[in-house]
């Protein structure tokens with residue numbers, strides 16, 4: 001793709017002779033926000049390290065703005081990186097942390113001052129510039145790390161789980177802050193996370209990694225509504241896998257294959273009206289909704305219910321599946 005700012009083509013990368021990233025291809029447009037989402041060990045950080053140049057490619061190519069950087073040293077790639085642990089220099093002030101690369105490049109003091117202050121304003125840390133990392137909150141440290149990644153003029157930013165060490169409230173704020181900065185600066189982002197909510201809320205596209213391969217690439221809504229594999233179905237959102245007896249009972253399914261139903265597509269009725277008889281085994285209260293577990297045909301199936309109008313634990317209910325809401329893999333569609 002000619003307008004891709006970053007083009008990864010059939011990348012193979014790993015440690016020793018073992019490839020942990022395999023046949024990985026991705027074109028990223030300028031200004032796009034792409035998340036790499038996957039469980040621990042699925043190869044997310046390895047893809048990022050290969051883009052940054054810390055992990056050599058064993059095969060394939062990486063192009064940055066049309067330039068082949070596959071064999072280039074990290075310093076010459078001009079990508080910025082933001083890590084989970086911030087990786088700030090502990091004995092330096094926020095100002096000097098942000099200024100570091102400019103000092104190395106021996107930029108004149110007036111230019112350093114201006115660029116660091118501009119980035120501090122963008123990142124919302126004007127007041128923190130004289131502090132050391134230990135005197136800042138996690139969110140503030142992460143802002144310093146982002147300012148430091150942007151100050152050299154890198155327009156491709158790689159984020160490796162930057163929100164994982166932040167508490168839930170700060171995490172939500174930082175998601176919005178990163179998106180705001182992206183809008184203001186227009187940088188391109190490759191954002192590694194194991195948190196589907198990070199990926200769903202921030203991304204133009206999500207790449208789901210499984211065992212070092214891209215299992216599906218698309219907008220969050222596409223991955224959610226049209227999962228390509230059982231893995232995607234279970235990793236994005238929450239699904240019940242119906243055992244064959246339950247699938248037969250609830251769907252009249254006769255064919256082979258694995259059937260999945262999202263929790264919100266499991267319908268519960270107190271009396272009659274089709275479906276199967278189920279016994280409520282327990283209920284988890286989650287604030288805005290509750291998860292109701294039921295036993296059907298000896299198997300557990302769960303539903304997500306809004307509000308407080310819930311069946312009693314131990315009671316019998318009727319359970320059915322919203323029409324058209326089943327994802328079937330490896331068999332004939334219903």
Ligand SMILES: Nc1ncnc2c1ncn2[C@@H]1O[C@H](COP(=O)(O)OP(=O)(O)O)[C@@H](O)[C@H]1O
Nearest residue numbers: 015016020038039040041042043044045046047
């Ligand atoms: N330095 C390393 N040496 C050897 N194997 C590694 C190293 N770093 C990661 N791996 C292996 O590579 C695979 C992918 O790891 P990684 O890219 O860190 O996954 P993720 O970031 O998705 O958790 C895992 O099986 C992991 O054990």
Ligand SMILES: [Mg+2]
Nearest residue numbers: 044045046161
């Ligand atoms: Mg990682």
